[in-house]
Amino acid sequence: MKEVKAIIFDMDGVIFDTERVYLDIWSKVFEKYGYKITKEVYISVMGRGRKKVKEIFMKNFGENMPIEEMYMEKDAMLAKVIGNNEVPMKLGAYDLLKYLKENNYKVALATSARRNRVTKQIEAAEIESFFDAIVCGDDILESKPNPEIFIKAACNLEVDKEKCIVIEDSPAGIEAAYNANMIGIHVEDLKKADNDIKKYCYRSFKSLIEVGEFLKG
Template identity: 30%
Template sequence: MNFQAAIFDMDGLLLDTERVCMSIFKQACQAQNVPFLEDVYLSIIGRNSAGIEQVIRQGYGPDLDYPALHVEWRDRYNAVVKHQAIPVKEGVVELLTWLKSNNIPTAVATSTQKDVAKIKLNLAGLDHFFDNLTTGCEVAHGKPHPEIYLLAAERLSVDPKRCLAFEDSNNGVRSAIAAEMMTYQIPDLVQPCPDIIQLAPTIRPSLLHVLEELQPH
């Protein structure tokens, strides 16, 4: 495999964030006396804040007080992730260490706001691995649009077609493949859907499996 850089999603891929986030969304729904709609929630994974709002408003209908739910959810979430390290997923440190030892540039392309993403990576002890951080607030079109991956590759000065991309969500895979990157999917809360399987990302159970494939034998 001829690659010159590696670009990683963050939540659900590097960090075991998605279960934390879903649990807090449930709490916010309860506090606001609205139902927790799991199918709606799972379809927001991988999207930036504008995409999340659009999907939730469509899923819950016009009677939802979205601003109130959003503030409740955001405040509860930030109270956790800005002060506690989120567990790092299997194989993350090993793969990043191997890439760094081989002088392969790396970046994060996450839908999360930049200030929160920096804190999460710092608390988890991963920030020193990455050459740059590209976030959802820096692009006009969030995932599944390819813009965030194209910007991350541009900042690394690497042709997108020479980049490996690592994602957990279906929205993220759509984004990376649209950017013409060599895409790995490491499923987390959401399994690959039929249209994702047709796009043919390389699906593996963990980043440890990826490392075994990338290392010369």
């Protein structure tokens, strides 16, 4: 841990309390089209890119699912919520980012979200200056658990991947960090630490406040 030079953050469910907002929006869209999404199905798509999410949804609900129309409605509803600045930061996120910057860590954001949404959220929260690199879903070909996004973030930071910590909430993200040969730290959001997450992560914490205490210690 003393060799760590960089911290790579996921965004949704780690820095912003987005996953609950997402689940609520998707639930409304699914209901409108005659479907019902469970928390378990939603957790299975957390952290994955749009293409993979569509594949998983159609596998669970059938090939005739009007996924393109449903995504358009979801995007519009989410854009309204973000435009109204209704997605709060996770407790401890700002203080942790500030601490890392003040203590000369390199910091990156690596998220499956599209860049236009990412830019809006981090600018509204006034945290864009904390990040030395930002890698979005638009910048990669393969989604988590493929390690591409984290490897690209480390390259942009010019830090060896073995000296990077990844902070993630999703099973796919934690597995991607493991596949990248990085130190994966899990922080609980919708998904509690189960055996699969524990298998791939270095440590699991209840909140970013606990993560901060661990890093400072």
